[in-house]
Amino acid sequence: MRGVWLAAALCAGVVPGGSGVARADDLLLTEAVDFAGTITFLGAGAPGLVIAAIRDGETTVAGFGETATGNGRQPDGDTLLRMGSISKVFCGDVMGSLATEGALTLTDPVAAHLPEGFTVPEMGGRTPRLIDLVTQASGLPREVPQDGGTPEDPFGGNTMQAQIDGLKADPLLFPPGTGALYSNWGYDLLGIALGQIGGKPYADLLAERVLAPRGMTATKLNLEPGDEANAMQGHGFDGSPMPVVRSPETIGCAGGLYTTANDMLKWMAWHLDRDDTTDAAWRRMSHAAWLWRDGLAPVGGLDDGGPMGAMGLGWVIVFPDGNAPLMLNKSGGLQGEFSYVVIAPSRGTGVFVSINAFSIAGFPAMVAAANSLVAELSPR
DSSP states (O other), rough: OOOHHHHHHHTOSSSTTOOOEOOOOOOOHHHHHHHHHHHHHHHSSEEEEEEEEEEETTTEEEEOOOOOOSOOOOOOOOOBBEHHHHHHHHHHEEEHHHHHSOOOTTBBGGGGSOTOOOOOOTTTBBBBBBHHTTTOSSOOOOOOOOSSBTTTEEEEEEHHHHHHHHHHHOOOOOOOOOOOEOOOHHHHHHHHHHHHHHHHHHHHHHHHIIITTTTTTTTTOOOOOTGGGOOOBOOTTTBBBBBOOOOOOOGTTOOOOEEOOHHHHHHHHTTTTTOOOOTTTHHHHHHSOOOTTOOOEEEEOOOOOSOOOOOSSSSSSEEEETTBOEEEEEEEEEEEHHHHHHHHTTTEEEEEEEESOOTTTTTHHHHHHHHHHHHHHSOO
16 A cells, blocks of 8 residues: 555655656665655655665665755755754764874863863863763753854854853753763864864864765865855745855864765765774774763753664664664754764665755654664664
8 A cells, every 4th residue: 555655646746856866786775765765755844855875885865856945956966965963973983083093082081182261161070071072971051152143144153262151151061971961062162172183173184084085075064156056955944945054163073064965875885884994993983882871861862863872973872673773873953954864884774864944744754764764674
């Protein structure tokens, strides 16, 4: 019945333009991704959707709908989109790279790696460490206090001085390392600290250590002249277009990046390459469980892709359940775009999906579709 319903929907023209699918040699992968993308798009309430998957090195991409309402341009693997907080696992990659070569120790206090002028608070005899920032155990609120943000420039007040002033106000909500509460502010500070450790701005470290080696030529902090014509237009909860705003350097680690589905496939391929001995230690460090949920209080904002069992270097780790294998996931949302990535490292499988609207129904639908697709393609 599900297949009959889908065929009827397609024949009725419910999916504008159908799907644009990059075919893989693995026909089962292509079929599964196209079907999952179609169902998700029909229920997402967003103008457009892109979904990409990889299994044992084979990849496929499917695009549906439009990059903006009414423009008639179907998204594909080269369409630029904001990944939002998926940027955090890229930041975890940079951290893992520096740690693997001995430039930092995960348990270093963050105060040891911040520029002059920063005063880091403590609570309960604990002060935030690098590992607390990357595992969402910093104790910091979700956002840095800032003045100057506007709808056209919401990050305008997120400056280095705002970071310094915010820490002076003794903002910790719980002793670092004792809970896990989602914090963009913690990642803002992590990006600053990594820049100090690496001796160059965070964006340069990311490009040098992660993007260039993996051939990710489209992933960037901000759109360049001419990029907007090939970019997803974000839409708000009411369906209206949201402005394209620039990302300051301060949010590059937390959520500032643009990417494409094709670049995400290259990135997932690196994370899933079990035969690559060169970066094996770096990869194991990234995927390892550094903070376990058991005994933490509070815990919040980390269960979008399933119940968080542990935290990796930015990854949310969800334990095997039924037919589903161990999964590492990260979600993101920024300026009218929701995105989600999930990988099963022990199965060589990963899925990335993005919609161009803040859709309350669409976000959980695409997360469920991606998780189900990984379980279907790589069962326990």
